[in-house]
Amino acid sequence: MRTSTITALQSLALMNDPFILQQSENFAERLGTLAKDPAGQVKEGFRIAFGRVPTAAESGALVSFVEKEGLPSFCRVLFNTNEFFFVN
Amino acid sequence: MKSRYPHSPLPQLVDRRSFLWRLGGGLGGIALADLLGREGLLAAGMGKPEFNGGIHHMAKARRVVQLFMSGAASAVDTFDYKPLLDEKHGQKFDPGQKVELFQSFPGMVMKNPWGWSQCGQSGKRISNLLPHLGSCADEMAFVHSMVGTSNVHGPATYLQATGFALPGFPSAGSWISYGLGSLNEDLPTFVVLPDSRGYAPNGPANWGAGFLPAAHQGTMVRPGTNPPIFDLNAPPGSFATADKDKATLAAINQLNRLHADAHPGDSRLDARISGYELAAKLQLSAPEVLDITGESAETKKLYGLDRKITEEFGRNCLITRRLLERGVRFVQLWSGADNGVPRRNWDSHENIYKDHGEMGTSMDQPTAALIKDLKQRDMLKDTIILWTTEFGRMPCTEGGGGRDHNPHCFTNWLAGGGIKGGVTYGASDEWGYMPADKPTPVYDVHATILHLLGIDHEKLTFRHNGSDRASPTSTARSSRPSWRNTVAGLRERTPERGVARRSERQTIASTAVPA
Numbered sequence: 039m040r041t042s043t044i045t046a047l048q049s050l051a052l053m054n055d056p057f058i059l060q061q062s063e064n065f066a067e068r069l070g071t072l073a074k075d076p077a078g079q080v081k082e083g084f085r086i087a088f089g090r091v092p093t094a095a096e097s098g099a100l101v102s103f104v105e106k107e108g109l110p111s112f113c114r115v116l117f118n119t120n121e122f123f124f125v126n
Numbered sequence: 127m128k129s130r131y132p133h134s135p136l137p138q139l140v141d142r143r144s145f146l147w148r149l150g151g152g153l154g155g156i157a158l159a160d161l162l163g164r165e166g167l168l169a170a171g172m173g174k175p176e177f178n179g180g181i182h183h184m185a186k187a188r189r190v191v192q193l194f195m196s197g198a199a200s201a202v203d204t205f206d207y208k209p210l211l212d213e214k215h216g217q218k219f220d221p222g223q224k225v226e227l228f229q230s231f232p233g234m235v236m237k238n239p240w241g242w243s244q245c246g247q248s249g250k251r252i253s254n255l256l257p258h259l260g261s262c263a264d265e266m267a268f269v270h271s272m273v274g275t276s277n278v279h280g281p282a283t284y285l286q287a288t289g290f291a292l293p294g295f296p297s298a299g300s301w302i303s304y305g306l307g308s309l310n311e312d313l314p315t316f317v318v319l320p321d322s323r324g325y326a327p328n329g330p331a332n333w334g335a336g337f338l339p340a341a342h343q344g345t346m347v348r349p350g351t352n353p354p355i356f357d358l359n360a361p362p363g364s365f366a367t368a369d370k371d372k373a374t375l376a377a378i379n380q381l382n383r384l385h386a387d388a389h390p391g392d393s394r395l396d397a398r399i400s401g402y403e404l405a406a407k408l409q410l411s412a413p414e415v416l417d418i419t420g421e422s423a424e425t426k427k428l429y430g431l432d433r434k435i436t437e438e439f440g441r442n443c444l445i446t447r448r449l450l451e452r453g454v455r456f457v458q459l460w461s462g463a464d465n466g467v468p469r470r471n472w473d474s475h476e477n478i479y480k481d482h483g484e485m486g487t488s489m490d491q492p493t494a495a496l497i498k499d500l501k502q503r504d505m506l507k508d509t510i511i512l513w514t515t516e517f518g519r520m521p522c523t524e525g526g527g528g529r530d531h532n533p534h535c536f537t538n539w540l541a542g543g544g545i546k547g548g549v550t551y552g553a554s555d556e557w558g559y560m561p562a563d564k565p566t567p568v569y570d571v572h573a574t575i576l577h578l579l580g581i582d583h584e585k586l587t588f589r590h591n592g593s594d595r596a597s598p599t600s601t602a603r604s605s606r607p608s609w610r611n612t613v614a615g616l617r618e619r620t621p622e623r624g625v626a627r628r629s630e631r632q633t634i635a636s637t638a639v640p641a
Contacts, residue, residue: 045345045397046314046404047355053374053405054357059364096381103377110365115377118402120395121385 052118059110062117066109076104080112087116180580181305186617187543187578188309189450189457189509190302193493195485196283196326196462197471200519200529201537202558203238203482206270207251210556211237211521219522221559228277228531229475230524235557239479248548255486258494264548265497265506265541267616269571271552271561274517274533279465279473280327282516282533287332287458289572296336296588298572299456303342304335305586306579310453312411314345314404317454319442322350323470324463333458337590341397344458347416349445350438354416358409375406415448428499430491435484440492447499450509461489472515475528497541510543510575514568521557535561538571544578544617551615566612573609574616583609 052058065083072082080100084092092100104112116122178185202208214235219225225232240254245263252260259266276282281291288295296304299316308315318333326332333344348354360366366374379402386395418426421444429444430436439461446457462471462485474481493513500506518536519529535554541547552564576583587594 045341045343046401046408047345047357049398049401049405050355050357050408053371053402054360054366056361056364059360059366063365096384099380100377103373107370107373108365111370111374112377114366115374115381118374118378119381119385120398121381123398124392124394 049118052123053114058114058117062110062113065113065116069109069113076101079109080104083112083116087119088121177580179306182582182585183580185508185578185580187508187510187575188306189455189505189543190299190575190579191446191450191496191509191511192298192456192458193489193511193513194283194286194326194332194458194460194462195472195489195513195515196279196321196460197465197469197473197485197515198279198282198517198519198531198536199472199485199515200474200478200482201270201535201554202519202521203240203478203529204253204256204486205268205537205539206554206558207242208238208521208554208556208558211235211558219520219557221555221557225522227520227524230530232520233523233525235521236478236523236527236529246548250548250550253486255482256490258491262494262497262541265501266539266547267541267545268550269538269540269552269566269612269616270535270550270554271564271566272518272536272538272571273561273565273567274536275567277517277531277533279516283327283332286514286516286568287328288336289568293328293331294336296338296342297333297344297458298575299333299344299458300335300338300342301576301586302456302579302581304338304588305576305581306455308453309455311404312407313415313449313452313454314408315454316342316344316456316458317449318344318346318458319445319460320346320348321460321463321470322348322438324466326460326462326464326471337595338588339393339397341393341400344456347412347445349416349441355408355412358412371406371409375402378402411452415452416445418444418448425499429495433491435488436491439488440495443492443496444499447496447503447505450500450505451503461485474519475524475530477527478519478529479527481528500542506542508543510545510578511541512571512575513539514571518558521559532559535559538566540571540574540616546616546618549616551612564608564611564615566608570609570612574613577609577613578617 069079069082073079077097080097081091084090100112103115177183179188202211215237216234219232219235238253242251243254243260244250245252245260247264250263250268252263274282275285276291284293284295285291287297289298303315316333330346333346335343359368379399382395382399386399389395418441425444426432429440431440431444442459446459449457465471465473469476469481472482472485497506497511500509515536518532520532522529524530535558552566553562554560555562573583576586584596587596
């Protein structure tokens with residue numbers, strides 16, 4: 039029996055719920071202590087959230103995302119990915 | 127970006143539509159062909175027949191509203207007139223066989239405390255509890271011989287919601303979402319409006335997708351709460367300002383698609399990707415569809431928004447009309463919550479007069495308003511309204527003023543899209559205790575609705591655990607021939623009605639499987 043909810047409502051909760059936003063800020067603060075440059079912060083974020091380092095393509099796109107949108111937004115992205123959400 | 131699969135004919139990133147289209151075949155392909163056809167994207171030369179939105183034959187209806195009376199609404203106090211109960215009121219209930227009840231021993235026979243009135247041209251007797259629905263009698267087709275398989279609320283609710291008393295099966299709305307797809311990409315295909323006081327038994331599993339792809343589960347909206355959709359936007363003052371959403375969604379989508387490429391065949395991944403697409407659209411569309419302030423005073427009054435007892439269900443019925451107008455396929459609307467004290471559902475074990483009185487009055491005017499409003503907007507003709515409940519209630523009391531469960535026999539009614547108005551199909555016995563004519567399982571009602579939507583339910587299947595699971599049941603077709611009688615008994619016969627000719631069937635079959 040499937041009990042999980044996979045609809046737009048789940049996406050909205052993971053995007054906008056105050057809990058997720060607060061955890062994003064906390065995670066961003068932690069990444070800020072682990073690396074000073076966006077490339078290092080993206081790498082540490084992937085290592086902690088996914089247990090792997092980003093590919094060159096992922097890193098390239100996300101470093102410029104961090105520069106434009108900030109670290110908390112990057113952490114919010116990580117919490118919303120399928121890779122974070124499902125454990126294989 | 128370099129492709130991980132350099133020999134694949136597909137580009138690295140394709141949208142879900144072209145992915146499914148290129149894979150072809152199966153019901154996904156059929157539904158997709160329909161979707162593309164509707165949007166005018168299918169090349170004209172491919173010869174898709176016009177089934178009015180149906181996928182196997184001509185559809186009479188495009189949309190469905192399921193009104194679910196949670197707790198079990200009594201047939202003998204609402205729509206199933208039993209003069210014997212008036213005659214034997216206060217006497218011992220003796221149907222000539224052993225009576226086993228859910229939680230009581232049979233008390234005395236009890237008549238409908240509200241009495242009956244003959245309504246409309248058809249002269250149908252409807253309880254004086256429901257005068258507004260009485261005024262719609264000529265639009266409604268009654269099935270007084272519904273048969274359940276369980277006298278326990280949870281399984282019986284599943285039975286009406288999915289066709290099965292066991293958990294794990296797709297709800298009717300999910301099958302229709304899967305079979306027909308969306309009419310408006312900015313809104314969910316299948317929307318659920320629960321009673322604001324709580325969930326019916328089984329909770330959100332009543333609108334679950336079962337073994338169908340997860341994206342087909344119902345999307346719950348709670349218009350009574352502020353905001354009506356939780357977390358529709360980030361709270362003001364947070365770092366997540368609206369102008370960041372676009373880039374954030376793009377980044378999530380990019381990572382999710384790369385991840386899905388590396389994990390093919392997991393429908394949950396696709397469901398979550400489409401969930402984000404719809405979430406972004408909902409942020410714009412939901413406030414508009416749920417905002418009823420622009421409705422006329424006359425409309426608000428029609429739905430009973432000016433009275434406390436009808437205000438909530440009336441608002442939900444009005445929002446249902448707004449959802450249907452904007453292309454939502456299936457709305458499941460709940461009257462009644464869990465078994466709290468005092469009663470906040472139809473489970474009137476203690477006091478029919480008080481508890482059915484409140485539930486009936488809260489449901490009557492809003493439901494009648496929905497029928498009338500859809501009719502005046504010319505939408506009733508292709509919208510099916512199904513009124514259902516998990517089972518009926520006994521002709522006798524359980525000692526006091528309430529009635530115990532009766533799973534043997536209860537009433538459904540349908541109205542709108544292709545349904546013949548003012549008719550009665552099947553009958554209960556003189557007590558309203560057992561079916562006397564045309565015992566009708568929920569299977570037959572669901573099959574009838576799918577038939578009117580242009581779907582042959584025996585052909586709407588999904589491969590799961592090594593077998594083709596058919597809707598609304600996996601039972602072999604020979605065991606349930608009665609659904610054809612139900613269709614014949616309930617549908618409206620009009621000249622343009624007609625099942626597709628064989629050549630048309632072959633055409634759509636070949637259209638559905640692209641080379």
